Amino acid sequence: MVMTTNKMRPKPTEDEAFALVNAATRISWHNETVPCPRCGKYLNYKQLGNSFVISCPDENCIEVGGRGI
Numbered sequence: 001m002v003m004t005t006n007k008m009r010p011k012p013t014e015d016e017a018f019a020l021v022n023a024a025t026r027i028s029w030h031n032e033t034v035p036c037p038r039c040g041k042y043l044n045y046k047q048l049g050n051s052f053v054i055s056c057p058d059e060n061c062i063e064v065g066g067r068g069i
């Protein structure tokens with residue numbers, strides 16, 4: 001999987017990026033609500049073809065995208 005980050009947002013740490021990708025799996029497969037590892041707001045998951053973006057609803061918080069899972 002190729003991971004991408006949004007340059008308009010703060011860069012997630014390795015642990016946070018891992019948590020976001022993990023959350024994306026939980027949301028897309030199990031329809032769970034997963035809190036942001038940084039601020040605790042519920043994450044938004046968006047899928048586009050074979051890529052996805054998992055982001056905090058807070059625009060000043062973290063976001064990670066992925067391709068090819």
Ligand SMILES: [Zn+2]
Binds near residue numbers: 036
């Ligand atoms: Zn957040």
